[in-house]
Amino acid sequence: MDVRIRAIDGDEWRLWRSLRMRAVEEAPDAFRSTLGQESAEADDWWIELIKKTADHPYDVLLVAEAAGDAVGMLFGRVNEGELLDVGSMWVEPEVRRNGIGRRLLANAVEWGVSVGAVRAELWVGKDNTAAQRLYEQAGFVPTGETEPLRAGSDLVVEKLVVDL
Numbered sequence: 001m002d003v004r005i006r007a008i009d010g011d012e013w014r015l016w017r018s019l020r021m022r023a024v025e026e027a028p029d030a031f032r033s034t035l036g037q038e039s040a041e042a043d044d045w046w047i048e049l050i051k052k053t054a055d056h057p058y059d060v061l062l063v064a065e066a067a068g069d070a071v072g073m074l075f076g077r078v079n080e081g082e083l084l085d086v087g088s089m090w091v092e093p094e095v096r097r098n099g100i101g102r103r104l105l106a107n108a109v110e111w112g113v114s115v116g117a118v119r120a121e122l123w124v125g126k127d128n129t130a131a132q133r134l135y136e137q138a139g140f141v142p143t144g145e146t147e148p149l150r151a152g153s154d155l156v157v158e159k160l161v162v163d164l
């Protein structure tokens with residue numbers, strides 16, 4: 001499968017929003033925020049968020065495109081100059097198990113290292129076997145630190161870390 005991974009520009013808020021809407025609808029247990037919360041946000045909220053994030057030197061918004069269609073996403077942020085936070089990882093179900101998630105993650109790590117990250121962390125659902133395997137293949141290890149996915153939720157997420 002011919003897939004391109006790229007960082008989006010600050011004016012591509014519609015692209016990120018449509019992917020994000022699809023992700024939170026398709027995989028509601030994988031993300032802290034919900035379709036209800038995100039679909040309630042006005043255009044201006046998305047415009048400002050994506051502009052600020054895409055233009056920030058320590059943030060990256062990655063999309064995966066296959067035959068011109070956006071089929072995956074990932075957000076990366078380097079905090080305190082050295083800690084890469086990874087989130088918003090999602091791949092369209094029809095194209096899963098083609099290595100797109102792995103490539104998104106590898107691309108984020110490569111970017112993070114290029115801006116000084118020495119360690120990466122992320123949170124993954126205790127029941128999310130697919131994502132756990134993907135992260136463990138990339139060297140992430142469980143920390144034992146857990147918390148509810150969101151306030152009042154029975155779903156539990158665990159922090160994973162890796163030295164880069």
Ligand SMILES: CC(C)(COP(=O)(O)OP(=O)(O)OC[C@H]1O[C@@H](n2cnc3c(N)ncnc32)[C@H](O)[C@@H]1OP(=O)(O)O)[C@@H](O)C(=O)NCCC(=O)NCCS
Pocket residue numbers: 027030031088089090091092095096097098099100101102103123124125128129130131133134135137
């Ligand atoms: C997790 C997710 C991003 C994986 O995307 P993907 O493009 O299918 O992943 P890849 O094809 O790169 O898989 C890489 C490795 O992860 C593991 N993996 C992926 N999906 C798996 C599954 N369903 N079951 C078991 N292992 C799986 C495998 O080890 C795989 O390597 P292999 O295919 O060579 O065996 C995708 O399933 C998804 O979007 N899930 C819903 C959202 C989500 O859970 N996001 C993560 C939030 S923390």
